[in-house]
Amino acid sequence: MKFGRRQFIGTTVGAAAALSAPAVLGQARPRVVVIGGGAGGATAARYVAKDSKGAIDVTLIEPTRRYYTCFFSNLYIGGFHEMAALGHGYGKLASDYGVNVLHDYAIGVDRGAKTVALAGGGSVPYDRLILSPGIDFKEGSVPGWDLTSQNAMPHAYKGGTQAELLKAQVEAMPEGGVFCMVAPPNPYRCPPGPYERVSMVAHVLKARNPTAKILIVDPKPKFSKQALFEEGWQDHYAGMVDRIGPDFGGDVVEVRPDSMEVVIDGTVEKVDVCNVIPAMKAGHIAALAGVTDEAGWAPVVPASMQSRMDENIHVLGDAAQQGDMPKSGFAANSQAKVCAMAVRAALTGSKVFPAKFSNTCWSLIETDDGVKVGATYKPTEEKIAKVDGFISQTGEAAGLRKRTYEESIGWYAGITADMFG
Amino acid sequence: MRSLAAAMAFTLAVAAGAAAETVGDAERGVDVFRKCSACHQVGKSAINRVGPHLNGVFGRTAGTVERFKYSKHMQRASADGLVWTYETLDAFLENPKSMVSATRMNFQGLKKAQDRADVLAYLRRFSDNPRDIPESEPTLRLDDPNLDPAVLTLEGDPDYGEYLSSECTTCHQADGSNQGIPPITNWPHENFVVAMHAYKQQLRPHPVMRMVAGRLSDEEIAALAAYFGGLE
Numbered sequence: 109m110k111f112g113r114r115q116f117i118g119t120t121v122g123a124a125a126a127l128s129a130p131a132v133l134g135q136a137r138p139r140v141v142v143i144g145g146g147a148g149g150a151t152a153a154r155y156v157a158k159d160s161k162g163a164i165d166v167t168l169i170e171p172t173r174r175y176y177t178c179f180f181s182n183l184y185i186g187g188f189h190e191m192a193a194l195g196h197g198y199g200k201l202a203s204d205y206g207v208n209v210l211h212d213y214a215i216g217v218d219r220g221a222k223t224v225a226l227a228g229g230g231s232v233p234y235d236r237l238i239l240s241p242g243i244d245f246k247e248g249s250v251p252g253w254d255l256t257s258q259n260a261m262p263h264a265y266k267g268g269t270q271a272e273l274l275k276a277q278v279e280a281m282p283e284g285g286v287f288c289m290v291a292p293p294n295p296y297r298c299p300p301g302p303y304e305r306v307s308m309v310a311h312v313l314k315a316r317n318p319t320a321k322i323l324i325v326d327p328k329p330k331f332s333k334q335a336l337f338e339e340g341w342q343d344h345y346a347g348m349v350d351r352i353g354p355d356f357g358g359d360v361v362e363v364r365p366d367s368m369e370v371v372i373d374g375t376v377e378k379v380d381v382c383n384v385i386p387a388m389k390a391g392h393i394a395a396l397a398g399v400t401d402e403a404g405w406a407p408v409v410p411a412s413m414q415s416r417m418d419e420n421i422h423v424l425g426d427a428a429q430q431g432d433m434p435k436s437g438f439a440a441n442s443q444a445k446v447c448a449m450a451v452r453a454a455l456t457g458s459k460v461f462p463a464k465f466s467n468t469c470w471s472l473i474e475t476d477d478g479v480k481v482g483a484t485y486k487p488t489e490e491k492i493a494k495v496d497g498f499i500s501q502t503g504e505a506a507g508l509r510k511r512t513y514e515e516s517i518g519w520y521a522g523i524t525a526d527m528f529g
Numbered sequence: 530m531r532s533l534a535a536a537m538a539f540t541l542a543v544a545a546g547a548a549a550e551t552v553g554d555a556e557r558g559v560d561v562f563r564k565c566s567a568c569h570q571v572g573k574s575a576i577n578r579v580g581p582h583l584n585g586v587f588g589r590t591a592g593t594v595e596r597f598k599y600s601k602h603m604q605r606a607s608a609d610g611l612v613w614t615y616e617t618l619d620a621f622l623e624n625p626k627s628m629v630s631a632t633r634m635n636f637q638g639l640k641k642a643q644d645r646a647d648v649l650a651y652l653r654r655f656s657d658n659p660r661d662i663p664e665s666e667p668t669l670r671l672d673d674p675n676l677d678p679a680v681l682t683l684e685g686d687p688d689y690g691e692y693l694s695s696e697c698t699t700c701h702q703a704d705g706s707n708q709g710i711p712p713i714t715n716w717p718h719e720n721f722v723v724a725m726h727a728y729k730q731q732l733r734p735h736p737v738m739r740m741v742a743g744r745l746s747d748e749e750i751a752a753l754a755a756y757f758g759g760l761e
Binding site for chain 1 (some may be wrong): 607608609610689692693695698701708710736740
């Protein structure tokens with residue numbers, strides 16, 4: 109093997125990094141603990157384990173034994189995907205990559221002792237902690253709604269059971285009934301998600317219940333891929349979808365789960381299904397670890413995804429407050445790889461390459477009518493900054509839209525293989 | 530705003546192109562076309578043979594001649610929006626597989642720029658609008674899409690390629706399978722490099738690939754080619 113300039117630089121950087129981490133050198137194997145086994149956490153665990161080739165001890169803490177992706181759950185609601193196809197196990201991370209998969213809840217982080225406490229009673233030590241807990245909901249953000257109302261008015265915004273519940277409710281709607289969505293304020297997970305969901309619900313209702321109506325109550329003046337969705341709703345579901353923005357009181361909403369009523373700027377609407385997507389914050393463990401700000405998100409250093417409050421903690425995906433990237437599975441997966449590289453470099457002195465981030469979000473509007481938006485990003489001192497981007501155009505040919513949808517299926521296979529091995 | 534910016538970019542490109550080069554010699558192009566005529570016909574009575582007829586090829590979306598059965602790869606390029614312009618035809622004729630990976634057009638390519646310019650000048654006689662002004666669309670020449678030969682021989686660092694590859698494997702399968710997104714493992718080095726530069730230079734049509742390739746340096750493309758080329 110050649111000893112090129114790049115390898116030489118890599119070795120030098122490695123030596124410097126190793127010198128600055130004497131505590132780690134003293135023990136057998138440095139320990140990385142990952143909390144959360146989704147697009148950010150599973151990817152980070154796999155890449156740290158894979159690329160360190162056994163030099164780092166990796167533990168993944170994830171309560172569910174089978175993970176149901178939130179991405180593509182709208183396609184399940186629309187009848188394009190089986191729920192079973194959205195479930196993924198952690199067996200390969202354990203067997204092929206040597207990750208210690210702990211099915212338990214992390215309930216606290218002792219940053220001084222560098223340990224994570226588990227609901228099951230034990231605790232695990234770390235040299236670096238990677239937090240990828242996704243989102244939780246802000247209490248009181250939609251007056252009248254709390255977690256005890258989530259059966260009457262599902263959020264269906266965490267994948268799995270809630271998506272199954274919402275789908276069943278849509279299919280059981282009375283003829284000519286009303287589906288209402290209370291859309292979330294920015295920032296939130298999956299910016300086009302609520303509007304893709306409306307498309308999928310419209311697709312179901314068009315076939316089963318064509319006189320039904322969809323009402324979106326939205327606190328935001330505009331939303332992701334708006335022109336594309338509005339064109340699609342007009343083309344495929346004319347007259348079915350109405351959206352009330354903040355101009356008409358979409359930001360002043362209260363729900364009454366017992367009577368299935370939505371009060372919009374003082375006007376009471378009786379609805380049959382109500383999908384309440386509340387305001388969001390970083391998954392609660394991030395707040396317990398003390399790495400969130402007043403807004404409820406965890407600020408990070410762009411080049412490494414390290415918390416700005418603790419250099420031994422990294423935060424990925426939806427929970428991170430990083431700059432221009434949207435909160436998406438693709439983005440979390442992208443950030444996880446940059447983070448894995450930074451963590452390995454800090455613990456074992458491996459090479460550091462320039463961080464590159466990217467994201468693409470596909471949405472399905474109707475059968476074979478897929479659209480996408482994407483961008484590339486780079487770290488600056490201040491934030492992860494957008495470099496370049498694209499978006500599907502209105503009026504595109506049917507063949508291109510079909511191809512875009514097929515590509516999204518390929519992406520799902522790609523990212524899940526990248527997460528779970 | 531977006532469309533205004535696009536219109537201005539187009540105007541600038543046309544102005545730059547007009548000042549650049551003129552098209553080839555259509556008479557010489559008649560001779561060059563003999564290399565194509567075993568499979569393609571052009572002119573009044575042209576019909577589809579092994580390849581589709583070439584009447585009106587300029588400005589046409591790839592893979593859209595009626596009653597011609599195209600390869601899957603050409604159909605995909607078509608769906609992605611590949612349109613035959615002077616630039617895309619020039620790149621395709623130089624190395625068909627740089628533009629459409631597994632096209633059935635089994636042709637090694639016209640390596641001499643003059644041959645391509647000449648045959649395209651000949652073909653434009655069978656495309657409309659405006660056919661009698663050599664410096665205008667569709668045969669107007671914009672930037673030369675050729676690659677510096679040094680770019681093709683750049684030796685890539687597979688370790689760097691492995692890191693960069695993590696951006697690719699969000700969509701493409703590392704095991705080389707095709708589950709809706711084309712495989713990128715085990716390509717011959719040069720084909721990989723040329724294809725990536727065709728995206729980078731906005732010749733191949735796919736927006737995600739244009740964006741991803743657009744910010745890769747020559748060294749990074751070589752590194753990715755080295756890494757993916759060496760995967761089992």
